[in-house]
Amino acid sequence: MSNYSYHRLSLSPHLPTFPSPTPRNRRLFLVVAALLGSLVIVTSGWVLFRKDDSELRGWMEPTPTGYLASTSLSLEGGDRDFLDKHGELREERETKVMGGKEGFYFFHNLYHLNGTFYAISNDPSIFPNTTHITHADPFIVLSPQEATYLFYAGPKETRVVRSELLKGGTLFFSKSGWNGTISPYHWLIEVVMSCYMVFATLSKNSVYPRRMINEGDGWRGAYSDLNEYILDLLAPHTYMRDTPAWEAMKEAGNLWMFDEIVLFDRWAAQETSLDDEGRRWNKVFGGLYEEVAHKVDWFEPLRDLVKEKLGVVDPTRKHQPRVTYINRQITNQRNMLPADHEALVLGLEAVKAIDLTIALLEELTPAEQITLALETDILLGLHGAGFTHMVWMKRGSVLFEVFPSDSFARDYEMISEPLGIRYHSIHNDTVFDWKADGVREIQVGPDFSAHSIPAAAQTLLDLLAQTLEEGGNWSGK
Structure with a gap:
């Protein structure tokens, strides 16, 4: 994939070069980050979470405090560092492209902080052109040295309050390319099922993603009864974090690490598709099955779940x-x-x-x-x-x-x-x-x-x- 361009972040003049942090400085960064995180939590009264759990619907991902934490596992101590003792990128923190196509890429270990997705790798050439990944959300490729500095010693706006590992797989639905209310066809087939097809084919851990995150709110509207009912059928295997939950995640100052995630972007799928199938037929999933999802029985677990529920x-x-x-x-x-x-x-x-x-x-x-x-x-x-x-x-x-x-x-x-x-x-x-x-x-x-x-x-x-x-x-x- 070396012919693809990628988006690198320039940190100059903050950091002209990126040497590996010394153990002493690394420990200091982690202590300061932990203290700041504790201060935010204590003084805020958990304002980032919904306090009234009665507001939660059956399809919302349940969490200990309402909206955010749930299956997250804190990346504490040395786990926050992207480098091993030899100054090399730790394999369990490296971002990898596991497959997919324009608008439907599947990543292992993708990061998110304050509205921006980050891929961390020593080889940026493995990533597709960012316009083929997402149109609505910034996507930046960092080296492990850049990431260590940026998240724990860089500008205040990129310093991490807390690190969270979101396990179990995620389908992320960008708001890009949608105007107004989304019909059941667009919601169920173009968005949910197409992403599920990619996940079920490429995931090494599960046939069900743990959660869906919806950046836009158009899926409600005139069709909300049917769309929400479909979500109810998918729970508890797959939950939804809707737009308010996503906004809270963006504002939390947390570095979210997604173990497996399908990034769906309608604009990228339809406007940058190399096979032109999406544009000619006005279908975002044009060519998806032929290029990515060859697993014959990919939908059977989901259908079996719905049959059991009904x-x-x-x-x-x-x-x-x-x-x-x-x-x-x-x-x-x-x-x-x-x-x-x-x-x-x-x-x-x-x-x-x-x-x-x-x-x-x-x-x-x-x-x-x-x-x-x-x-x-x-x-x-x-x-x-x-x-x-x-x-x-x-x-x-x-x-x-x-x-x-x-x-x-x-x-x-x-x-x-x-x-x-x-x-x-x-x-x-x-x-x-x-x-x-x-x-x-x-x-x-x-x-x-x-x-x-x-x-x-x-x-x-x-x-x-x-x-x-x-x-x-x-x-x-």
Whole structure:
């Protein structure tokens, strides 16, 4: 990776050269830092922590005092030093790039202080260009000598009050590239699942990250009920530290060391992607599965956790296929032509070999929506946010997505292969093969969100009959 540039911090005129601190000076720095840390804690009355634990939601990471400490382990005494007795970088403190791609890099031993991420290494050339890592947060590469000086003897604004090791793995979601409210699709698939895919593939310690840290607050808004419910399902294996908690961490003066962390930055993922996949399809995770996450069963532990929480048991290997049609007729955009909708419902009801659900998701609770998806073998309907729940479907399930004839997007097609789901797109009366037709970028025509979109019922019913004949997870395949 030597062709990548990196961001070095110039400490001049504070420190022209970086000799290894003498043992005497090192001990003095540590004593002074410890005294200052104790003074802050005693005089502040723990103002950095939420005092009212009743404010904590089920998805918030529980801590002894409220918001911050939890699984943190203090790096006391000599553990604060980055150098061994020979003046060499201690391996257990070295920052390493474990894998990933633009906007989704996975690091071992990454540091954070006062709003800036720090990588500590003798070889800065191993790190990607910082614009490929993060756009919103400074990212600086330091030598161990620079780090020792900066954190324990340098300018007041960079001196460490306390060091904390955040164990168990972290997904960090930068606020860069987001405007306004984040829909369940963007929140669950583009952010949570994409980062989880990287973590589950590259982590050497766990299939679950201990925590997610959300720098922005747009994931709440109009979709907060569903987004927060998903977080509740992930706890206690994975907790969230939301925006107030992150701001408190930044202001604490602590040097936070993340043992394993995926740094997600939407701008970096979409605007600096070397394969151009993200820009052409307007998808931050374009190319992620092909380049990084080849682990076939990466999502199964998460799905098993959600099944257990909701009391869902997968049916026996052979069972009558469960077909769910998402009915969008009461929504204020992207409806099916009424005659086509009615013909499709009548046709589906006439198929005797299926268990059919015609779902109005607006009338279901988050738990009912996710439970329905967990139990569905074949999901069909018009393109829309309801397909976000495809992530809960079993491997070997099938998705039929209907588009207006002037439009096509890979929102759900792109995630179907990593999830092991067979995918079909339909333009009215044609099963549409975007690869064969040479479509190379997202197509959003005037009818993309129109009312009364044509969708030939017979085409969908014929595709369903063909799919049932081919079989799937419901037939033992």
